[in-house]
Amino acid sequence: xxxxxDYPPSYYSASANPAPARPALDGEAEADxxxxxxxxxxxxxxxxxxxxxxRVVVLESARVGWGASGRNGGQIVNGxxxxxxxxxxxxxxxxxxxxxxxxxxxxxxxRERVARYRIACDLKDGQIFAAFTAKQxxxxxxxQVLWRRHGHDDFELLDRDGIRRHVACDLYAGGMLDRxxxxxxxxxxxxxxxxxxxxxxxxxxxxxxxxAVEEQGGGVIVRTGRGAVRARAAIVxxxxxxxxxxxxxxxxxxxxxxxxxxxxxxxxxxxxLLPTDACxxxxxxxxxxxxxxxxxxxxxxxxxxxxxxxPADIRAKLVxxxxxxxxxxxxxxxxxxxxxxxxxxxxxxxxxxxxxxxVYFAHGYSGHGVVGSHLxxxxxxxxxxxxxxxxxxxxxMPWIPFPGxxxxxxPYSFLGSWWYGLRDRFGF
Numbered sequence: 001x002x003x004x005x006d007y008p009p010s011y012y013s014a015s016a017n018p019a020p021a022r023p024a025l026d027g028e029a030e031a032d033x034x035x036x037x038x039x040x041x042x043x044x045x046x047x048x049x050x051x052x053x054x055r056v057v058v059l060e061s062a063r064v065g066w067g068a069s070g071r072n073g074g075q076i077v078n079g080x081x082x083x084x085x086x087x088x089x090x091x092x093x094x095x096x097x098x099x100x101x102x103x104x105x106x107x108x109x110x111r112e113r114v115a116r117y118r119i120a121c122d123l124k125d126g127q128i129f130a131a132f133t134a135k136q137x138x139x140x141x142x143x144q145v146l147w148r149r150h151g152h153d154d155f156e157l158l159d160r161d162g163i164r165r166h167v168a169c170d171l172y173a174g175g176m177l178d179r180x181x182x183x184x185x186x187x188x189x190x191x192x193x194x195x196x197x198x199x200x201x202x203x204x205x206x207x208x209x210x211x212a213v214e215e216q217g218g219g220v221i222v223r224t225g226r227g228a229v230r231a232r233a234a235i236v237x238x239x240x241x242x243x244x245x246x247x248x249x250x251x252x253x254x255x256x257x258x259x260x261x262x263x264x265x266x267x268x269x270x271x272x273l274l275p276t277d278a279c280x281x282x283x284x285x286x287x288x289x290x291x292x293x294x295x296x297x298x299x300x301x302x303x304x305x306x307x308x309x310x311p312a313d314i315r316a317k318l319v320x321x322x323x324x325x326x327x328x329x330x331x332x333x334x335x336x337x338x339x340x341x342x343x344x345x346x347x348x349x350x351x352x353x354x355x356x357x358x359v360y361f362a363h364g365y366s367g368h369g370v371v372g373s374h375l376x377x378x379x380x381x382x383x384x385x386x387x388x389x390x391x392x393x394x395x396x397m398p399w400i401p402f403p404g405x406x407x408x409x410x411p412y413s414f415l416g417s418w419w420y421g422l423r424d425r426f427g428f
Contacts, residue, residue, distance in 0.1 A: 005062040005207045010071055010338035011262035011299065012187040017120060019064065019191045024207040025227040031057040031203075033384055034222045034229040036210050036245075037237035039069035040369065041362050043193040044109065044377025045235050045384075050200035052385055057229050058202065059222060061209035065190030067241045068369060071340035073260065073289045073301045075279045076110060076182040077127055079103045081348040081366035084146050090347065091397055098393050100150030106371030107180060109378060110189070117199070119192030122294040126278030127181025130163060130172045136283050140176045154180040167280055168273045169325050183279035183291045186370070210238075210245050213359060220358045233384050236361040237377075239369075240341035248355055252399055253343040253364040259314045260301035261322065262293065262336040263329065270296045273326055288321055298322070298329070310339040342367055346402050352376055352394035360384065 007013035033049050035042040038060035046056045060066070080087075080103060088096030114123050131137045137157075144155045156177045158166070163175040194204055205224075212223040213234055220234045236246055240255040266273070270292050274280070279291035290300040300322045303311070311317050314337040323330045345351055345364030350372050352362045360383060362376040376394075383391035 005066070007063055007066060007070065007187075008338060008340075009336065010260070011293065011297065011336040012070055012185060014336065015185070015188075015293075015295070017188050017191055019194070022060075022064070022204045022206040025059060025205040025224050025229070027227045029057055029203070029227065029229045031055045031229055031231045033057075033233050033235060034059065034220065034231040035235045035237060036213070036222065037067075037239065037242075038064040038190070038194060038204055038206070039067050039237060039239065040190060040193070040373035041237035041239065041377045041380070042235065043069075043190060043197060044374045045237065045380045046197045046202050046377075047113070047193060047200065048378050048381030049384060050197055050202045052381070054384075056197065056202040057231070058197070058204040059208045059210055059224060059229065060204065060206050061241070063206050064194040064204065065187045068239065068340050068342050069190045069373070070187035071260070071338060072186050072342075072370060073279075073281075074183045074186045074291065074299065074370075075127060075281060075289060076107055076184065076370055077281065077368060078107055078152075078178060078181055078371060079368065080350065080372055081368045083143065084150065085142075087349065095393065095397070097150070100147075100152075102375060102390070103150075104152060104180065104371075105378070106373070106375035107182075109374040110184075110371070113193060113196065114184075114189070117192060117196035119189060119196070121184040121186075121188040121192055123182060123184040124277055124279075125179065125182045126166075126276060127178045127183065128158070128163070128166055128175050128278050128280045129178070130167065130169075130175040130280055130282040132171060132282065132284070133173055137174045139283065140174075144176060154178055166274070166276045166278050168275070171325060172282075177278065181279070185294065213246055215356045215358055218357070233358045233360065235380050235384065236359060237363070237373075239363045239365070240343035242363070246355070246359070246361070249361060249363065251401060252351060253345050254402060255341040256344050257310055257339045257341050258301060258367070259303045259311065259318055259337070259339045260299060261315060261318045261334045263298045263300075264333045264335055265296040266292075266298060266332075267296055269328075270298055273298065273328075288325060290322070290325070297335070298326070300325075314339060342369060346400040347397075349397060350376060350394075351397075351399050352379065352391060353399075354383070354395065
């Protein structure tokens with residue numbers, strides 16, 4: 001993995017809570033379950049299993065939360081990338097009703113864990129979808145109706161004046177407030193969950209890149225460069241950073257990078273921009289998202305680079321977008337700029353499944369991984385524990401390959417992004 005195992009420079013790594021360096025796996029170990037990846041999915045599954053009495057070993061190629069789990073926007077946004085309407089159109093009403101019943105569970109899991117294990121991650125309430133046009137407002141109105149049909153009534157529609165009470169920006173025609181959403185320090189959440197897993201007897205090995213996953217004798221052997229874990233089952237949660245370790249999963253998702261910047265602490269100036277301290281994302285295909293950090297910085301993200309590469313100059317890419325939303329910040333100093341990879345599926349629905357008898361996986365959250373990963377971690381643990389009821393619903397959703405495989409996925413996705421960006425720009 002390029003860049004070694006240390007955390008890449010970011011506001012999150014600079015403000016991370018103290019955490020021990022976990023030793024690399026050296027030699028052979030035994031476990032009930034071996035989890036590959038110490039991001040949200042792997043940690044969530046590991047905690048669920050350890051709470052049920054399983055012996056859990058987690059293998060991480062870099063550090064806990066090194067990937068998307070420790071670099072994301074920190075926004076708790078309920079739902080999946082694919083809306084319930086799209087899921088119903090593609091998979092049927094029964095599947096949509098099931099998904100509608102669980103889409104907020106990841107949010108609840110995060111809040112329960114933070115409270116139970118006393119995780120210090122600056123958790124705050126309130127998340128806003130911002131609309132630029134009347135058409136986008138009609139889409140939010142339809143989303144509110146649809147979510148109410150599934151029993152979720154935390155959404156408040158905001159007109160132009162209503163959204164101005166939350167965001168000091170004149171660009172928006174309105175929006176929708178999700179009172180049950182929120183935001184937090186994502187790396188500190190991952191570090192706190194890792195400590196929670198270890199308090200339950202779980203073991204985490206950093207700097208332990210997996211080289212092979214082999215089913216053998218009804219169980220599985222997970223190999224690294226310096227050792228191996230023998231377990232009854234393995235859970236693969238590498239997502240955008242898995243590479244070709246499990247060849248059957250390589251073509252199923254495509255990495256894409258998104259970027260963020262963090263200003264200097266803004267003090268009262270920042271509180272005037274976001275007076276209710278809610279986090280915000282707009283509803284365009286190529287969107288902006290932003291919030292205030294605990295120390296008053298504006299954390300501003302956006303942009304998409306398919307294939308998982310970084311832009312040459314993150315500041316040059318994002319600062320104009322930030323200044324368009326908040327012209328009063330023109331010239332403000334940006335202290336941090338960073339990028340990181342997520343994994344996207346063609347259908348925008350996360351994929352959950354099993355390879356053979358003992359290897360389970362989850363990936364492809366498509367930019368909505370904070371809540372989705374916590375939900376899927378729990379469902380993976382249920383499946384390993386013998387309850388396949390929820391696992392089977394997601395596993396039965398057929399995955400759709402990218403046209404031409406990964407070789408053509410990047411140009412295909414770039415053209416799609418360009419087209420939807422054009423629609424956003426001209427409002428059609």
